[in-house]
Amino acid sequence: MAIITFMSDFGTTDHYVAAxxxxxxxxxxxxxxxxxxxxxxxxNIAHGSFVLGNVFREFPPGTIHLIAVHATGGLGEPYIAIKLEGHYFIGTDNGLLGLISEQEPEEIVILGKTEAEKALARLTTFPARDLMAPAAALLAQGAPLSALGEPTPYFNRMLPRKPRLSRQLIAGHVIHIDHFGNLVTNVRKDEFEQLVSDKFLIKLGREQITKIHKTYNLVDAGDLFAVFNSLGLLEIGIHSGHAGELLGMEYDSAILVHIPATDEEAGALMGIRQRGIRRTL
Structure with a gap:
């Protein structure tokens, strides 16, 4: 029997998850x-898509993912099930499922096969329980996606923000702030290594970093660090501190990687760093 995963914005203080x-x-x-x-x-579909998009491939193919983030959706947004990269996803067509992969779905259906099910989809205030859970149970029993509803060629596809790249600058953004307050950016390790040969300056707000660390604990408590994390993304944090709060950074804040073309430019960048104000944390 296939695994069912469950992700939501329900929290844990109410009965919704258990129901x-x-x-x-x-x-x-x-x-x-x-x-x-x-x-x-x-x-927050950006938060949900980041979490889901970076974990669903860890599960075996055929896993069923039930997604209840902004589950009631906006006006006219249907409840859908898709097959994507060998996995099944059930949720609201609010854009979240369109952000988790750049590949096209193999199949998409709008939930509701019978007239009663279609009416329920229009009236329910708890779609995760009333529509998505039964659909997940059917798939887990081996039913095809077509048993859940009518096929459609369309779903809400959004484009994730990508960094701007040039020979002298990588202009990225914070795409996630994790539980520890670390800033996960959309600057990818492979793109960084293609453009940066030696010296560089990472600027975020009033702070600068000139070194990529191998792990999180190679700086003293209260100091900034930059690593390429297990996702291959540039991550910036403060050892034993919350970088988001202490640096005033949030989702979509700018992260700039300056790449000097000459030794003179490199010296100028280092001068900027020396004149920078180091925070006491």
């Missing part, structure tokens, strides 16, 4: 349900 699981388990008492997270920021 969705109960609907699945009432049909499949031995079903394995793996929680990805229920602390996704309310209605």
């Amino acid at each position: 969705v699981k109960a609907r699945i388990l009432s049909t499949l008492p031995s079903q394995l349900i793996v929680d990805i997270s229920h602390q996704i920021q309310h209605f």
Whole structure:
């Protein structure tokens, strides 16, 4: 039997998560349900797509992912199921599922096969329990995606923000702030290494960094560090501190990597660094 994962912005203080699981388990008492997270920021599809997009491939092909982030969606947004990269995803067509992969889905359906199911989709205030959970249970029992609803060629596809690259500058952004306050950026290691040969200056707000560290603990407590994390993305943090709060950075804040073309430019960049104000944390 396929694994079902569950991710939501429901939190853990209400009954919502348990109610969705109960609907699945009432049909499949031995079903394995793996929680990805229920602390996704309310209605934040960027946060949800980052978490889901960086973990779903760790599960076996055929895994069913139930996604209830901004689950009631906007006006006219249907509830859908898609097959993508060999995995199944059930959620609201609010743009989240369109951000988790650059590949095209193999199949897309709008949930609701019968007239009663279509009416429920229009009226329910709890789609994760009433529509998505039964759909996940059907897939877990081996039903094809076509058994869940009518096929459609379209779904809400958004383009993720990508860094601007030149020989002298990588202009990136913060795309996630994790539980530790570290700033995950969209600056990729392979692109960085193609453009940067030796000297560089990373600027974020009033702070500068001139070194990439191998791990998180190679600086003293209170000092800035920059690493390429397990996702191959540039991550900036403060050892034993919350970089987002202490540096005043947030989602979409700019991260600039200056690449000097000459030794003179490199010296000028180092001069900027020396004149910079170092925070006491």
